[in-house]
Amino acid sequence: MTIGSNAILDSTLVRVRDRLISLVPGERALSLAIVVVALLVGGFLRLWHLNTLGYNSDEAVYAGQSAAIAGVPGLRDLFPVFRAHPLLFQFVLALVYHYGVSDIAGRLVAVVAGLLTVLVVYRTGSLLYGPMTGAVGALLLACMPYHATVSRQFLLDGPMTLCSTCALYLLARYGLSRRPGALYATGAAIGMTALAKETGMILIVAVYAFFALSHEIPAKSRDLALASLAMFLVLAPFPASLMLAGGGGTSRAHQYLVWQFLRRPNHTWDFYPTMVTPAIGLLVVLVAAVGLWLLRRERSWREKLLLSWVLVPAVFFQLWPTKGFQYLLPITPPLALLAARAICAGIGEASRSYPALKLRWLPLPIPLLRPVAALARSERGRSLFRGGRLTQITPRGDLIRLAAGCLIVISLLLASWNTINTSAADSFLAGSGGVPGGRAAGLWVRTHTPAGSRLMTIGPSMANIIEFYGRKPAYGLAVSPNPLTRNPSYEPILNPELQLRRGSFQYVVWDVYSANRSPFFASKLLAYVRKYHGVAVHNESVPIKASGHRTVLKPVIVIYEVRP
Amino acid sequence: MKRMFLLAVLITALAGALPASARGNAPARTATPIKHLINVMQENHSFDNYFGTYPGVDGIPAGVCVPVNPFDKHDRRCVRPFHIGDNDVQPADLDHSAATNRLQLDGGALDGFVYALNQRGQDGRLAMGYYDGRDLPYYWEMARQYVLFDRFFSSDHSGSDENHMYWVTGTAGEHRGPLPTEGYGNLPTIFDRLEAKGVSWKFYVQNYDPKITYRAKGELGNRESQVIWVPLLKYARYVDDPKLSSHIVDLGQYYKDLQDGTLPAVAYIVPSGASEHPPSSIMSGQRFVNSLLRALMQSDYWKDSAFLLNYDDWGGWYDHVNPPQVDKHGYGFRTPALLISAYAKRGYIDHTQLDYTSILKFIEHNWGLEPLASRDARANNFLDAFDFSQPPRSPQLISPEFRTPTQPQARRWVLYGAYGTAWSLGGLIIGWELFRSTRSRVRSRGGG
Structure with a gap:
C-alpha cells in the first residue's frame, strides 16, 4: 500500500470516527x-x-x-x-x-x-x-x-x-x-x-x-x-x-393474624x-x-x-x-x-477503553462495533488511535457482555410473551394469572340462576370468583368447620349433606383447578351431585393440547343443579 | 277445492279426537298469561294459626280471650292466643270433625274453640296456639314477596274428605260420609273437563303407591290418607282406566317434568310425610314446599306459572272470622293460602273471599271450561292477586333454613377518611422531601 493511499484511508477512518461520535447520543x-x-x-x-x-x-x-x-x-x-x-x-x-x-x-x-x-x-x-x-x-x-x-x-x-x-x-x-x-x-x-x-x-x-x-x-x-x-x-x-368503622373488622383481622401465624405450610420449601x-x-x-x-x-x-x-x-x-x-x-x-x-459496569470498563468514541453504553448494534473492534486490533488501527489505550483493550470481552445484556432482555421478553399469552390449562397457580372459564361461569350464574340461589364449590377460590361475577353466595366444601384450621375470611358449610337435603344449596360447582388441589373434596362434591339428583346445567371448557398435536375441549368448570 | 276442504275438516276432527297425552304438552290457549297452575294442598291449619300475627292481615284481634266454657256463665276462665312453644301446651292432632266445627263456631259466636276440644278429651288451650315468623320463616317471607290471601275459607265445615272433594269436583262428593265400596262413579272432576278439552294435567303424589286406592281403604292404616288426599283414587274409572290413571304419578315425576319440559298445564300436588298435619313438623312442610317451588323457579316454566299453596281444613285451630254460609256445607273456617307467581303482586294481601272451588273457577276461566257445580260457578276468582301488566318477575329463592347472614356494614365514611388521610399524609411527607431537595438543587445551581 502506498503512502498516499494510507493517507486517504486514515482520513476516511477519521471521518468515520467523527461521524460515529456525532451519531452516538449522550x-x-x-x-x-x-x-x-x-x-x-x-x-x-x-x-x-x-x-x-x-x-x-x-x-x-x-x-x-x-x-x-x-x-x-x-x-x-x-x-x-x-x-x-x-x-x-x-x-x-x-x-x-x-x-x-x-x-x-x-x-x-x-x-x-x-x-x-x-x-x-x-x-x-x-x-x-x-x-x-x-x-x-x-x-x-x-x-x-x-x-x-x-x-x-x-x-x-x-x-x-x-x-x-x-x-x-x-x-x-x-x-x-x-x-x-x-x-x-x-x-x-x-x-x-x-x-x-x-x-x-x-x-x-x-x-x-x-x-x-x-x-x-x-x-x-x-x-x-x-x-x-x-x-x-x-x-x-x-x-x-x-x-x-365497625363491621366486625377488628375481630376478623385478629383472627386472620393468628391463623397466618399458625397455619400449616401451603407449599414445599x-x-x-x-x-x-x-x-x-x-x-x-x-x-x-x-x-x-x-x-x-x-x-x-x-x-x-x-x-x-x-x-x-x-x-x-x-x-x-x-x-x-x-x-x-x-x-x-x-x-x-x-x-x-x-x-x-462491564460496559463501563469498555467505555474507559474507548473514551474517544463514547462507546460507553450498550445499545449500539453489535455489527456496528465489529469493524471498529477489528480495526482496533489491526496495525492500522493502533497507529491511527494514538495514546496507547488500544493496546489495553479487550473488545471481545466487552462485546460478550453487551451480547449478554441483549440476551437477558430478549430472554425476559420471550418468557413474558409466553406467559401473558392466554394459554389454556387445567392447572392453576394462585397469583399467576386469571382463571380460564371462571368469569364466564360466574356470569352464567348471575343470569341463569334465581335470586336467592346458593352454590357449593370444592374450595373457597372458585367460590370467590362465582360470588364476584355471579352475585350469588357460594361456599367452599373444603373450608374447615374448625375455626383453628381455616382462613377466618371464609365461612364453612356446616353439615353440607344436611344442607343439601334441606335444599339450602341449589347448585354445585365442580372445577378442575380446585379438583387438582383437593381431590378428596372434589370426590366428595361429586358424590353429593350423584346423591342429590345432580343435573349438569352448564359447563365451561378450554382448549387443551392432546396427543398428536390435536386440540380438544376439556371441561374445566361444571355447574350442577341439585335437589333433595 | 271441495276435496281440500273435506280433507282439512277430517284432519281437524282427527286431531280433536286424539287424547291430550298423544298431542303432547303443547300449551293450550289461556285467558291469562298463566300457562301452568301448580296447586299444593297441605293439611290442617287455620289462617290465624299461621298468619294471625302477620302484619296487615285480618289477624287475631287484640285482647281476644276465648272462654273455657262458653255455656257456663259462672266460669270466667278464658284462654288468650299464645305462641306455641312459649308454654307447656304441646302440639297435637286436634279434632276437626264437623261436630267440633259446630261447637267451635257456636252459631257464629266463635267462642267454642277451647270447649269443643276439651269435650273431645283434648287440651282445649292448644286451639288458641299460633305460629309466627320465627316458626314459619319461609311462608312469611313468601307472603312478603308474593300474595297472601286472608279470606280463603275451607269449602266445607268438616275435614279432609269433603274439602278435598270440593277441590276437584266443586261438591262434597257423591256420598257424604263413608266411601261406597264400589267407589265413586260419574261425579265429574275438573280433570274430566281438562281431559275433554285436551288440556294436559297431572296429579303428583308424594311417595305414591298405586295399590292404595278406595279398594284398599281400611286396610292400610295411616297410608290410606293417600285415598283422601287424592280424591281421584276414590273413583273406579281413575283407578282402572290406564289412560286416566297414568296421570296420577309419583312426585319425583314433577321434578323430571320440570327438567324435561313436560310440565302439564294443571298440576295438583299432595304430600305424604311433609303435610304439616299436626303434630308433624311444620319445618318439614316448609322444606317440602320450598323444594317444589325451588324446582319451579329454576325451570323455564317459572315465567308463565302460578303456584298456589293451600291447606285442606282448619285442623281444629282457632280462627276469629265467622265463615260465610253459602250453603248447608260451608264455608268452613279460613285456611292459609299463598300465591307465588312471576305475575303475582309483591307483598300483596288479598282480601277476596275465596274457597277451594275458587281454584276450579280459575282453571275454568283460564282454560275455557264449563263449571262443575253451583259452588264453583258462583265462586270468586283470584285474578286480583295477579298483575298481568307487569313483566314476569324474576324468581327469588328463599331457603326455609338459611338466613343469608347480613354482613354488618362498615361505616364507609370512616374508611374514606382513614385511607384518604393515609394517602394525604404519605404524599405530603414524601412530596415535601422531593420538593425540598429539588429546591436546594436549584439553589445550588443558582449559587454557581
Missing part, C-alpha cells in the same frame, strides 16, 4: 430513550390481552372489597370490607367503582402501579449508579415475566412493590444526601408499603439491616425515631379504621427456587450474583442497600411456612438494579 438522552422503550414494552406486556381471562380468587376478593367500600349493591353483602389485608389500593379502586364495577379497572390500577415502579427503578438506579444503570434496570424490570405477570392482576403485591421501591429510592437519597427529611420520607413510604399489604412491614428489617451493615451511612437516633413516627402515622389509619426464580429470570439472578462477585472490590453502601432489600424479604418468606407466588415481588426492583449494575 448518556442521559440514551438512558431516557431506553426508559421510554422500557415503558412502551412494559406497557405492552402488561396490557396485552389484559382482560381475556376473568379475575382469579384473590383479585375477586380485593375487587369485592372495593365494591363493598363503594357500597355497590349485590356485592357489598357478599364481600365484607375487612378480610385479611389493609385497604390502601382497594380504596383507590372503590373510588372508581362509584362510577360502575368493571373487572378491567382493577387491573388497570395494577398496570399503572407496575409502570410507575419501572420509573422509580430508573430514578433509583440513576441515583445510585448513573442514568444508564437506572435505565437498564428499568428495562429489565419492565420485561421481567414475574413483575409483568403480577402487575397485570389486581393484587396488592404490585402496588406494595411500588411503595417499597419508593422507600428504596428515598433511602438511597438519604444515603447520598444525609438529609433527615429523606429518612422521614422513607418512613412514610414504608408505612404506605405496609398499608398496601401488611407483609411490607418486613422492609423495616431491611432498613435496619442496611444501617447495621453500612457504617458509612450513619443515622441519628432522633431521625430514626422521627422516621418511625412518620411510618406509624401513615400506617395508623389501618388499625383506626378497624376499630372505628423449594417453591420459591423452582417457581419464582425462573419467573424472575435465571439470567437476571445469575448476572446480579456474578456482578456482585466480579465487582466486589467496588462494593459500597449502595450494594448493601440493594442486597438488604433483596435478602431480607427472600429469607423471611423462604422461612415463613405460608408461601405465595407473588410474595417475593418487592425483591425484583433491587434485583433488576443489581443485574443492570453488573451489565453496565
